Amino acid sequence: MAYDIAALGGDGIGPEVVREGLKVLAAVAETTGFTYNVTEFPFGTEHYLSTGVILPEGQIEAFRDFDAILLGAIGDPRVEVGLIERGIIGAIRWDLDLYINLRPIKLYHERLCPLKGKTPADVDMIFIRENTEDAYAGMHGFVHKGSPLEVSTQTMVYSRAGVERAIRYAFEVAMTRPRKQVTLIDKANAVRAQDLWTRTFAEVGEEYPDIKCDHAYVDAACMWMVKNPEWFDVAVTTNLFGDIITDLGAMVQGGMGIAASGNIHPGQVSMFESIHGSAPKYKDQNKANPIATIAAVQMMLVHIGEAEAGKLLDTALANLLSGDRVTSMNAGAHATDALGDMVVEEVRRLG
Ligand code: IPM
Ligand code: MN
Numbered sequence: 001m002a003y004d005i006a007a008l009g010g011d012g013i014g015p016e017v018v019r020e021g022l023k024v025l026a027a028v029a030e031t032t033g034f035t036y037n038v039t040e041f042p043f044g045t046e047h048y049l050s051t052g053v054i055l056p057e058g059q060i061e062a063f064r065d066f067d068a069i070l071l072g073a074i075g076d077p078r079v080e081v082g083l084i085e086r087g088i089i090g091a092i093r094w095d096l097d098l099y100i101n102l103r104p105i106k107l108y109h110e111r112l113c114p115l116k117g118k119t120p121a122d123v124d125m126i127f128i129r130e131n132t133e134d135a136y137a138g139m140h141g142f143v144h145k146g147s148p149l150e151v152s153t154q155t156m157v158y159s160r161a162g163v164e165r166a167i168r169y170a171f172e173v174a175m176t177r178p179r180k181q182v183t184l185i186d187k188a189n190a191v192r193a194q195d196l197w198t199r200t201f202a203e204v205g206e207e208y209p210d211i212k213c214d215h216a217y218v219d220a221a222c223m224w225m226v227k228n229p230e231w232f233d234v235a236v237t238t239n240l241f242g243d244i245i246t247d248l249g250a251m252v253q254g255g256m257g258i259a260a261s262g263n264i265h266p267g268q269v270s271m272f273e274s275i276h277g278s279a280p281k282y283k284d285q286n287k288a289n290p291i292a293t294i295a296a297v298q299m300m301l302v303h304i305g306e307a308e309a310g311k312l313l314d315t316a317l318a319n320l321l322s323g324d325r326v327t328s329m330n331a332g333a334h335a336t337d338a339l340g341d342m343v344v345e346e347v348r349r350l351g
Helices: 014-032 045-051 059-063 083-095 160-175 192-206 218-227 239-253 291-304 307-322 336-350
Strands: 002-010 035-041 068-073 100-106 124-130 140-143 151-154 181-186 212-217 234-237 260-264 270-274
Touching: 002 014, 014 035, 014 068, 014 291, 014 307, 014 336, 045 083, 059 083, 068 083, 068 291, 083 270, 100 160, 100 239, 124 160, 124 239, 160 181, 160 192, 160 234, 181 192, 181 218, 181 239, 192 212, 212 218, 218 234, 218 239, 234 239, 260 291, 270 291, 291 307, 291 336, 307 336
Parallel strands: 002 035, 002 068, 068 270, 124 234, 181 212, 181 234
Antiparallel strands: 100 124, 100 260, 140 151, 260 270
16 A cells, blocks of 8 residues: 655745655655655745645645645745744644644754753653644634734633543553653643643543653743753643743754654544744755654654654664764754765665
8 A cells, every 4th residue: 555645845944854854755665665655735935925825725625635744844934924834734733633743852862962961861751732722723813903902812722622632642652651651731820721631631640540640830841841851751731832842842852953743633644744943044055954854754654554664764863863973953064965865874774
């Protein structure tokens, strides 16, 4: 069976990092022996500016015929803030009901970590960010816009079903890991609506007697992630807190160039992307770091059921990043295509 992969390069550095991701995908497929088709889509700000269309009518439904979507990055200062992000990334997340945003934070080499004295043994956590609700649910508005009486609201929306499926997923992930610990990160002391998270976490936790349940308020969690990242194993949190805290996590594991995410609905078409933005200033300069997108390809392989291929790519990335060849994850430290080539080389060497 050939897998069907949709590739959306998007804006800024998106197309060039996706190119490297697809290059690595081809090498892994060749090495482990599976077949796939890639359909490339031109959606993004440039496409919107020339056609007036963000995503064509029926496109989301059409994505359901694919096994997975690989996305580069979205964001371009030429259009209204958030318009294309919500119209593409948001639409894919919400309309395909990709309710989990899975964000692993793993340090491969001490020199990639900005925290003094922290080693790979200290930084190995998995963040589960709820991906469809909270302030991202879209309930917002302005009244008396532009006047001194203007009021602006955005509602943090939590449903029992939405909270429970994210928490349940976190417990299931924790069951597969040696430490078997889940930390709930919230701000229920100030945002009382998040009491729903507190109660749901306690209830679901009772079904998993082997899992150690832990809790941290989000402000303290930021502090602990810098001071004692080794305290975290699996963490589950709201959409907005998850967005913010995983950028911090990205830095702890070596920078935005390395952090990947899976927007997942188990058993259905899901979307894989780096967590970084479109970095327009680096566009077409062969400076962007494609490792995050390549790591997203790794998560995609696991999702579509190519466990062996996923393992191979995981090992290739771990070998490369823990070795001496890649000196820095910063943009420009290595050429975009050179990093892609290094991963391909390592995949072939292992295969
Ligand atoms: C992310 C991004 C998006 C988000 C933006 C582009 C809307 O920051 O995937 O983390 O806030 O979810
Ligand atoms: Mn983000």
